[in-house]
Structure formats: structure tokens, C-alpha cells
Amino acid sequence: xxxxxxxxxxxxxxxxxxxxxxxxxxxxxxxxxxxxxxxxxxxxxxxxxxxxxxxxxxxxxxxxxxxxxxxxxxxxxxxxxxxxxxxxxxxxxxxxxxxxxxxxxxxxxxxxxxxxxxxxxxxxxxxxxxxxxxxxxxxxxxxxxxxxxxxxxx
Amino acid sequence: xxxxxxxxxxxxxxxxxxxxxxxxxxxxxxxxxxxxxxxxxxxxxxxxxxxxxxxxxxxxxxxxxxxxxxxxxxxxxxxxxxxxxxxxxxxxxxxxxxxxxxxxxxxxxxxxxxxxxxxxxxxxxxxxxxxxxxxxxxxxxxxxxxxxxxxxxxxxxxxxxxxxxxxxxxxxxxxxxxxxxxxxxxxxxxxxxxxxxxxxxxxxxxxxxxxxxxxxxxxxxxxxxxxxxxxxxxxxxxxxxxxxxxxxxxxxxxxxxxxxxxxxxxxxxxxxxxxxxxxxxxxxxxxxxxxxxxxxxxxxxxxxxxxxxx
Ligand SMILES: [Zn+2]
Numbered sequence: 001x002x003x004x005x006x007x008x009x010x011x012x013x014x015x016x017x018x019x020x021x022x023x024x025x026x027x028x029x030x031x032x033x034x035x036x037x038x039x040x041x042x043x044x045x046x047x048x049x050x051x052x053x054x055x056x057x058x059x060x061x062x063x064x065x066x067x068x069x070x071x072x073x074x075x076x077x078x079x080x081x082x083x084x085x086x087x088x089x090x091x092x093x094x095x096x097x098x099x100x101x102x103x104x105x106x107x108x109x110x111x112x113x114x115x116x117x118x119x120x121x122x123x124x125x126x127x128x129x130x131x132x133x134x135x136x137x138x139x140x141x142x143x144x145x146x147x148x149x150x151x152x153x154x
Numbered sequence: 155x156x157x158x159x160x161x162x163x164x165x166x167x168x169x170x171x172x173x174x175x176x177x178x179x180x181x182x183x184x185x186x187x188x189x190x191x192x193x194x195x196x197x198x199x200x201x202x203x204x205x206x207x208x209x210x211x212x213x214x215x216x217x218x219x220x221x222x223x224x225x226x227x228x229x230x231x232x233x234x235x236x237x238x239x240x241x242x243x244x245x246x247x248x249x250x251x252x253x254x255x256x257x258x259x260x261x262x263x264x265x266x267x268x269x270x271x272x273x274x275x276x277x278x279x280x281x282x283x284x285x286x287x288x289x290x291x292x293x294x295x296x297x298x299x300x301x302x303x304x305x306x307x308x309x310x311x312x313x314x315x316x317x318x319x320x321x322x323x324x325x326x327x328x329x330x331x332x333x334x335x336x337x338x339x340x341x342x343x344x345x346x347x348x349x350x351x352x353x354x355x356x357x358x359x360x361x362x363x364x365x366x367x368x369x370x371x372x373x374x375x376x377x378x379x380x381x382x383x384x385x386x387x388x389x390x391x392x393x394x395x396x397x398x399x400x401x402x403x404x405x406x407x408x409x410x411x412x413x414x415x416x417x418x419x420x421x422x423x424x425x426x427x428x429x430x431x432x433x434x435x436x437x438x439x440x441x442x443x444x445x446x447x448x449x450x451x452x453x454x455x456x457x458x459x460x461x462x463x464x
Pocket of ligand 1: 108140
């Protein structure tokens, strides 16, 4: 089974986020606050990948990501795969799909937006513009930004 | 008509459906014709102005008193203990909401009214302006005035002049009028202050006619409503500003080919974008428009606070 051949130490049970674009892995760790748990986490950076050339990988022991978390991965790592491992066996494979909304992890680029000034969580909904570009609309200030602007604003 | 506005927060004009807008306009007309000084007797409403806005505050407070309700509150956030003690907006609203039946709120930050609604424990929030974002009761009074002067909100030719880029009232007004059939929009502004794309895209999506024009003369004979706004000097460089003054200031001569039903509106305060001579023409309607703010605000307050209206 492919899982056993990975270049990062196998885990007995938990989640493996694979096919993260190189250099994004570290960002995901902080954005999704994975490091704030007591769980054992193994990361691999710049590993060779057939699909991506280079990729990052994150393994979190004894943790199964929620559907929300998995879907939120889609904006940073659209080709990521989340593998669930039990007793060293692959027991499930999930592919993130872009969620309708994304809470907490992004910051609104509008500096006068209340979400930047009150230590509250942010909230965006995804909207397609007339050119089918993905935009993010802030629930609070109602401003719409292109996805890349919001992602680079961290 | 069922009152779907009962207990609703009034945060953004985009949250209101067309039939809800109509409900407010009908109620405004009724209250203008027949005042109801006891309609909100025993209600207490908080008027929380975290930034000063005398006109809007007085309009709301008059509306409240004319319905027999009482007011508590403050008129300038800089001078209140809440701000000085560093309490968060969320905590402030959460506390005030336990005292009153509704909260009118003005705040300099965009999205603050939406945030407040999340912490108000179902006490309705009325957004009286959140930064450059929304000011829904302004739009309601604009709609009420348009309907009152033209007898309809459909099949209208509306010219909007001035700062179309930063003017939140014109964004909301366009969004609201786009909910009604067969309206045409004529946008007149300096290049640097064009209507933002998201508004143009919304109109395109709904297949609503809109076009940019260079000056008011070009279209004066075709329009029913001329909505003027102020251009702030600091938004333009000096040449652009000089240019804007020649093209985007309204004089009585500009009105010589106007339709007889034309009405000129302006959210006020005006600086010099409407010549004072225009005030004496039958087209000038901005002061009556401001007066209508009382009825529109009475209407929305009473619909949110009282479920059944006879
Ligand atoms: Zn925002």
C-alpha cells in the first residue's frame, strides 16, 4: 500500500494531508492551528511528487479532520488528499471541495472592517464573478475581493 | 400583507426583498397621512452613535418620539465611558440589548452593525451607517420619495451624478431600484469616481440598462429623477476637480429641457454641487426628501417592533 512507502514516518492512526503544494505546508500548520494540539505531528517539506513536482505533507496522529477543515484546505491546497489511517492501514481517502463559506482562518483586506478591529472571527463566502474567477465576500463589510488578494493578506 | 420584517435586523438594504421594501413604503405613506403618536408607546429604543452624525440621529430620534417611544443613548462615541474603558463593541451591545427593545447604531467601522446583531440577543439592530458600507434607512427614504413623486418605482429613468465610487447611498439606491422592473440608470461622474464594477456587473447580470454620460445636459430631457451627490475635493486632483465643477454642478440653465415630472434629490449636506437658485424651481425636492426620512424611519421601526399592523 502506498502509505507504507512514504518518505515520512508512518503513523499508526490519524490523518495524513498529502499533495500540499511545496511551501504551503508550513502555512497550513499555523493557519489551521494544528500545532496548538498536544497531538504528535510529522511534517515533510519539499518531497518529490509526481503530480506536483515538489510537495509538502502533514501527518497528525490520532486526529481526524472535520469536513469543514478538509474543505477549507481547498483554497490553499486544491489538490490535497486527506488519508485516514488506522492500524497503519489506509481506511479512507477524502478530497477537499471548495466550501461555500470560510470562517476564522482568513483576514479581511479592508482595514476599516470591523472584523479586523474587534478580535472577532472573520467570515467570507465564495462568489464567482462574471469571468468565473473565485472571489471572497466578507460577511461583515460586504466587500468582495479576489481570492488571491485575501490569501496574500496574511 | 404578512409582516416579515417583525424582529428583523435592518443592517443592509440587500437583506430586504422587494415585497419588504414595498411594505415599508406603504407604511411610510400611511404614517405620513395619518400620524400614530402612540404606536410604540412603552417601547424604549437605544440610540447609539459611536460617531457623530447629527442629521441622521435627529431624524431617527424624531421618528421615535413621533411614535411615542422613549430613547436612551449617546451621540458621540468618543465621549462615552464605554470607549474610554476599552470595552469591545460586542460587550457594549450585549449589555445595552438587555435594556431596550431596539438599538439604532452608527459606527465608523464597516460591518459593525452586522457584528452587533450577532451579540444583541435578538434585540433588533438598525444600522444608521457603518463606515463606508451601508445606511439602509437613507435608501428607504430615497425610495419613498421617488415613489411619492413619480407614483411608481418601475419604468423610471434615473440619473445619478457625482461621486459614484465612494458614495454608499448611490450604491444602495442602485441596488434597491434594481429590484424593480424596467428602470434605466444614467451614471454621470468624473473618471476617477466611476460606479464600482460590482454594481455595473449586478446590473448587467439582471439585464438592466445603464450607461455612463459626460454631463447632465445630455440626458436632462429623458430623466425622471436626478440624484445629485457631493464630490469631495480631496478625492480628485486639482485639474480634475475644476473639470468636475463645470460638468457636475447643477444650475437652473441645465434644467431648461427637463421633464415636468423631474425631481432633484440629494442625500445632503450639499456643498456647491447644486446652485442655490435651483432651490426655487419646482424640481428641487431634496429638503422634502430629508423630511421624508422621518416617515421612512417611523415605518421601519414600527414594522420591526410590532408584528401586526391594521
Ligand atoms: Zn470585511
